[in-house]
Amino acid sequence: MPFNVRDMIEKTGRISSTNQQYLAAGMFTILIMTIPLGAGAYPNTVMIEVAFYSIVTMGLIMLTGFTGQISLGHAALFGCGAYVSAILTTRYLVPPWPALFLAAGFTGAIAYAVGRAMFRLHGLILAGVTLALNLLFYYLIGSISGLTGGAMGIMNIPPLSVAGYTSQSVLFNYYLLWTIAILLLIFSLNLADSRFGRALRSINTHAGGSEEAAQVLGVNIMKYKVWVFVLSAVYASIAGSVYAHYTRIIEPNTFMLQFSALVALMAIIGGRSSPWGAFLGAGLIVSIRQLLREFMPLIIGGPTGSYELIAYGVILVVALLFLPQGLFPIVKKAILRRKPVSQ
Amino acid sequence: MDFSIALQIFLSGLNLGCIYTALGLGFFIVYNVTRVLNLAQGEFVMLGGMLTVSLYTAGTPLAAAIAISVVITSLVGAGIYRAVIYPARKAPGVTKVFLTLGCAFIIEGIALRVWGWEFRSLPAFFNTPTIKFWDATIFGQTPWVIGITLLMVIGLFLFFGRTIHGKALRACANEPLGAKTMGISIERMALFSFILAAGLGAVVGALITPLTMTSYSMGLPLTAKGLLAAFVGGITRAEGVILGGIIYGMIESITAGLIPGGYHGVIALAILIGILLIRRRGILVTAGKG
Numbered sequence: 177m178p179f180n181v182r183d184m185i186e187k188t189g190r191i192s193s194t195n196q197q198y199l200a201a202g203m204f205t206i207l208i209m210t211i212p213l214g215a216g217a218y219p220n221t222v223m224i225e226v227a228f229y230s231i232v233t234m235g236l237i238m239l240t241g242f243t244g245q246i247s248l249g250h251a252a253l254f255g256c257g258a259y260v261s262a263i264l265t266t267r268y269l270v271p272p273w274p275a276l277f278l279a280a281g282f283t284g285a286i287a288y289a290v291g292r293a294m295f296r297l298h299g300l301i302l303a304g305v306t307l308a309l310n311l312l313f314y315y316l317i318g319s320i321s322g323l324t325g326g327a328m329g330i331m332n333i334p335p336l337s338v339a340g341y342t343s344q345s346v347l348f349n350y351y352l353l354w355t356i357a358i359l360l361l362i363f364s365l366n367l368a369d370s371r372f373g374r375a376l377r378s379i380n381t382h383a384g385g386s387e388e389a390a391q392v393l394g395v396n397i398m399k400y401k402v403w404v405f406v407l408s409a410v411y412a413s414i415a416g417s418v419y420a421h422y423t424r425i426i427e428p429n430t431f432m433l434q435f436s437a438l439v440a441l442m443a444i445i446g447g448r449s450s451p452w453g454a455f456l457g458a459g460l461i462v463s464i465r466q467l468l469r470e471f472m473p474l475i476i477g478g479p480t481g482s483y484e485l486i487a488y489g490v491i492l493v494v495a496l497l498f499l500p501q502g503l504f505p506i507v508k509k510a511i512l513r514r515k516p517v518s519q
Numbered sequence: 520m521d522f523s524i525a526l527q528i529f530l531s532g533l534n535l536g537c538i539y540t541a542l543g544l545g546f547f548i549v550y551n552v553t554r555v556l557n558l559a560q561g562e563f564v565m566l567g568g569m570l571t572v573s574l575y576t577a578g579t580p581l582a583a584a585i586a587i588s589v590v591i592t593s594l595v596g597a598g599i600y601r602a603v604i605y606p607a608r609k610a611p612g613v614t615k616v617f618l619t620l621g622c623a624f625i626i627e628g629i630a631l632r633v634w635g636w637e638f639r640s641l642p643a644f645f646n647t648p649t650i651k652f653w654d655a656t657i658f659g660q661t662p663w664v665i666g667i668t669l670l671m672v673i674g675l676f677l678f679f680g681r682t683i684h685g686k687a688l689r690a691c692a693n694e695p696l697g698a699k700t701m702g703i704s705i706e707r708m709a710l711f712s713f714i715l716a717a718g719l720g721a722v723v724g725a726l727i728t729p730l731t732m733t734s735y736s737m738g739l740p741l742t743a744k745g746l747l748a749a750f751v752g753g754i755t756r757a758e759g760v761i762l763g764g765i766i767y768g769m770i771e772s773i774t775a776g777l778i779p780g781g782y783h784g785v786i787a788l789a790i791l792i793g794i795l796l797i798r799r800r801g802i803l804v805t806a807g808k809g
Contacts, residue, residue: 246616294796296796297795297799299612299613300556300613301800303556304746305750307746308743308744308788308791309788311788312788318784319782319784382613432739433740434736437739440617440620441620441621444617481631482629482630482632485624485625486625486629487628488624488628489623489624489627490625491621492617492620492621492624493625496607496610496614496617496618497603500610
């Protein structure tokens, strides 16, 4: 594939300007932080879920959207964070925050080792292997039941506390999660516009980049792929740890292939080119899920899970056929109301 | 080692190997005609199993139940190609992969609506009794799995190697432009490959239901396993897929026999991924080809 800078910039939706990004992030922060003041407990609970999915999806977008490497196994990374945190806090009585960082470090180290081996593979074979690795993680959780509780999972995980203040209230968790999500968003935005981020985009064959061209320019593609995978794993692990402390009970089925597929779906629908896409994708999918859960039992009956799955499938197919770049470019255009800054 | 234990492990490995082979062949057929990695293949298997159980418990004779499920599943395969893959035929391969993932979600959702959460099972085909063979116990279904997989493999080889349609299918994969100039409709062949893979998947579903039980959510795990088996042997060659499937089955059976504690699933997957890392295009595919 020819190496075309203009094409690449258009497809990856190069960040228009850093100031605009910070302005948008600031406005988003204010919006997010004021929502709970007007909303009841129910919307806030839903928003907490949006935050979990957004964080994992953001990690996936850096891997898939920036770098062009497909992963269908992010549930394993999310689960790794959740399980390490849960095991450390319940069995070894490590306090929750150190456990979270240890879990992130552990998951990152695993991701480094796996990435070094895995990125010898390319394209669809890589996608297949990530799917298999997710299954391997699921079986592993079931096998080492002495440590993980097997199919029963782990119960009584202690909640996170901030400055001695522990709470299981919705508001506390809302602010905690969204603070983490926004910090990671700002980190991702900065990363996208850094030397590291540009190197990642130069590798991305799905957006006009080229591995060969990148190598010629002195980009060590193995190094960048592995490190963006580690970063992506750390995002997923942090989300997983917070998830474990939030729900206080985890069980293996949460971390099965369906979760990985769902996160991939969110990245595609939200828009892979920017970390903002994670929030759009997660927000849309979780909202639709909640609407279906509210209304479908009244209209047709039957297990609501079935309508969710059908809706996810239809949305994914429609998005790929008619909106392959996801929602982000459209939303960005609508907000900026003018053509992107000329190249 | 005790001979009967070795025999037991060999037979159960052969049984598993046949299942993985049959799973992998579904990916093989679609991939080699359309270059699409069909993540809905596991859903075809699930659908075949579920439909067979429903029809059988409703009083349809087993053979007829399987035949009807194969026909219905094939129609689903045709529908997926026509409604989803065909409109995106010019899209990059990654897009098509995620399109099939969308289809997998839809099929899974419909299956959950129709059949609920429960696991369903069947007795061994035609109530074949468990056989004692030199102290090795063979579940009545095992001969059926091995026999029918063998028939399917032979059938596919004859089809691809000897018939004009089979050769046309291969031509689409090897040289699309050349195939077009010879008057082969690539779209029609792609449709046909989806029908064939779906039908084959449905047979596999019926075959494994007496062994593993079937539920709405088993499609994706089966996809992951079948895909791995196909990749390990080499998805571009039928012999590769068969070899990959048999290796997977044997490794899983041997680890299950030798290492207690339910680690066989993990170890078998790890070994297979390890093999794939060494032979990146599959055992039987030489570098530069495929």
